[in-house]
Every structure is written in structure tokens, then in C-alpha cells.
Amino acid sequence: xxxxxxxxxxxxxxxxxxxxxxxxxxxxxxxxxxxxxxxxxxxxxxxxxxxxxxxxxxxxxxxxxxxxxxxxxxxxxxxxxxxxxxxxxxxxxxxxxxxxxxxxxxxxxxxxxx
Amino acid sequence: xxxxxxxxxxxxxxxxxxxxxxxxxxxxxxxxxxxxxxxxxxxxxxxxxxxxxxxxxxxxxxxxxxxxxxxxxxxxxxxxxxxxxxxxxxxxxxxxxxxxxxxxxxxxxxxxxxx
Numbered sequence: 001x002x003x004x005x006x007x008x009x010x011x012x013x014x015x016x017x018x019x020x021x022x023x024x025x026x027x028x029x030x031x032x033x034x035x036x037x038x039x040x041x042x043x044x045x046x047x048x049x050x051x052x053x054x055x056x057x058x059x060x061x062x063x064x065x066x067x068x069x070x071x072x073x074x075x076x077x078x079x080x081x082x083x084x085x086x087x088x089x090x091x092x093x094x095x096x097x098x099x100x101x102x103x104x105x106x107x108x109x110x111x112x113x114x
Numbered sequence: 115x116x117x118x119x120x121x122x123x124x125x126x127x128x129x130x131x132x133x134x135x136x137x138x139x140x141x142x143x144x145x146x147x148x149x150x151x152x153x154x155x156x157x158x159x160x161x162x163x164x165x166x167x168x169x170x171x172x173x174x175x176x177x178x179x180x181x182x183x184x185x186x187x188x189x190x191x192x193x194x195x196x197x198x199x200x201x202x203x204x205x206x207x208x209x210x211x212x213x214x215x216x217x218x219x220x221x222x223x224x225x226x227x228x229x
Contacts, residue, residue, distance in 0.1 A: 004156070034217070043204055043220040044157070088157065101147070101170060102218060104157035 004091050006105035014113055019076040021087050021108050026070070029094025033065055034102065035074045036088040044088055048074060079112040086110070117141040118221035120205050126227045127195065135190040135224045137205030144210055146188040147218065148180060151202040163188060164210075195228045202226075 003026045013019045021035075032051055036044035048063040050056045050072065056063045062075040072091075076083055086109045090102040118139045127133050139146060148160040162170035163182040177199075179191040188205055202223045209216040 036220075043223045046217055046219070049217060090157075101159050101162055102157075103159075106154070106156040 004089055004103050004105040006087075006089050006108045008106055008108060010109040010111050012111045012113060013079050015079060015081060017079050017112075019079045019083065019110055019112070021074040021076070021089075021110065023072045023074075023089030023105055024070055025072070025089075025091045025103075027091065027093050027103075028070060030070075030091045031094065032092035033063070033072045034090040035061075035063060035072075036090060036104075038086045038088055038107065040085075047087070076110075079110075081112050081114055084110055084112050118205055118207055118219055120203075120221040120224050122224060123222065124225045124227075126229060127192065128229055129195060129197070131195075132191070132193045134192065135203055135205075135226075137188040137190075137221055139186055139188075139205075139207040139219075139221075141207055141219065142209075143207040143219075144185055145208045146182060146185070147206040147208075148178075148188065148190050149204040149206060149220075151204060151223070153201075157204070160190075192226070195226075197228050200227045 005024050034049045035047045037047050038044045048061050050063040050065045053065050053067055060077045064073045086107040088107045089105040121136045144165050146163045150158045150160055159172050160174045161180045166182050177194050181189040202225055204223045205221040206218045208218045
């Protein structure tokens with residue numbers, strides 16, 4: 001069973017702090033990794049995508065990928081109350097060809113307190 | 115405005131009803147998807163269509179019947195559903211394979227309640 005695992009939280013951080021969200025995956029040949037943000041009652045929206053080992057930065061967000069450890073993380077710097085949401089980790093399983101399907105984790109709920 | 119539009123946004127149906135969910139994407143994408151999101155569970159892929167052809171059926175019960183008349187439209191026909199089918203149904207689209215760097219974009223979802 002190919003799985004993507006996340007701590008469901010909630011993860012609570014004070015405003016201005018760094019929030020660190022973690023995700024592990026079981027399919028060693030996964031190639032594409034995504035972080036989606038989902039506000040309560042809304043659909044997921046893409047925050048970051050990462051395909052190679054290392055760090056990728058976009059504004060206050062940094063995605064980190066370590067394929068050897070099968071680990072992907074999302075760092076949110078200077079956390080704001082508006083960042084409070086559920087963050088979904090998603091992985092393209094190996095051999096998915098052209099379907100583009102994603103396997104999702106159950107999400108980590110982040111609470112940023114003023 | 116996400117470029118992927120779903121209707122209706124909310125639907126309440128009885129177990130003997132027949133209803134349909136509609137999805138339309140305005141992004142020029144070639145692939146469309148149905149996902150199901152239930153409380154406390156990860157997003158589950160249901161169906162994948164590439165260039166109108168179904169390429170994935172993730173062991174979905176036959177009471178869910180997808181239809182893709184063209185690359186821009188996707189339907190999910192619902193018949194004799196069970197209360198446990200109550201969930202958020204999300205339509206999504208992508209240009210092609212995510213391995214090639216293409217991203218999946220979601221619609222706002224259709225909240226389904228089966229009574």
C-alpha cells in the first residue's frame with residue numbers, strides 16, 4: 001500500500017514564528033511532491049511543488065525534499081494567523097505514467113495564534 | 115476563481131434519487147479527475163480521464179458513474195447512494211503528467227449529503 005503520512009496536529013505556533021510541517025512517503029520511486037493548503041470548507045490550493053532533493057523557496061514558504069529518507073517538509077516563516085489551515089502533502093506514485101494522479105496525506109492542521 | 119468550476123456546490127439527495135455533479139475547466143487541460151474527501155480521511159482519487167478516455171478507476175462502486183464528453187467537461191452521475199457516501203467531491207484538472215511538472219488544480223467542490 002503506497003502511503004503518505006502526516007501528523008494530523010493541530011500544530012500551534014505563535015504569530016511570527018516558523019511553522020514546520022512534515023511528511024513521509026512509502027513509495028521509494030515517487031518523483032513529484034506537492035504541498036496544498038486547504039482552508040475549512042474550501043478546496044485545496046497549491047502552495048509549493050518540488051521535484052529534486054534540496055530546498056525550494058517561494059516567499060515565506062520553503063519546501064525541503066530528501067528522497068533517500070523519503071521525507072518532504074514545508075517551512076512557513078513569519079507565520080500569520082491567515083496561514084491557519086490544513087496543509088496537505090501529495091505525492092505522485094512511481095510508474096503513474098501520464099495520469100498525473102496524486103496520493104494525499106490526511107493533512108496537518110496549523111493554528112497560528114496572534 | 116480557480117479555472118475549474120463545479121455545480122452544484124451543495125446537494126442533498128435521498129438514497130433512491132439520481133443526480134449528477136458537473137465540472138468544467140477553462141484552463142485548456144487534457145486530464146480531469148474526481149476526488150472524494152470524507153471527514154478525517156485523506157483525499158481519495160476516484161477517476162482519471164486523459165483526452166476524454168478513462169485511464170483510472172480506483173475501485174469505485176458502480177453507483178458512481180463518470181462521464182467525460184470532452185476534455186473540458188466531466189460529470190459524476192449518482193444513483194442509489196448510501197449515507198456513507200456523504201462527502202466533498204472535488205473535480206480537478208491538469209495539463210498532463212505531474213512527473214513532467216504539471217500541476218493539478220482543484221475546483222471548489224460539491225458538498226453531497228445523502229439522507
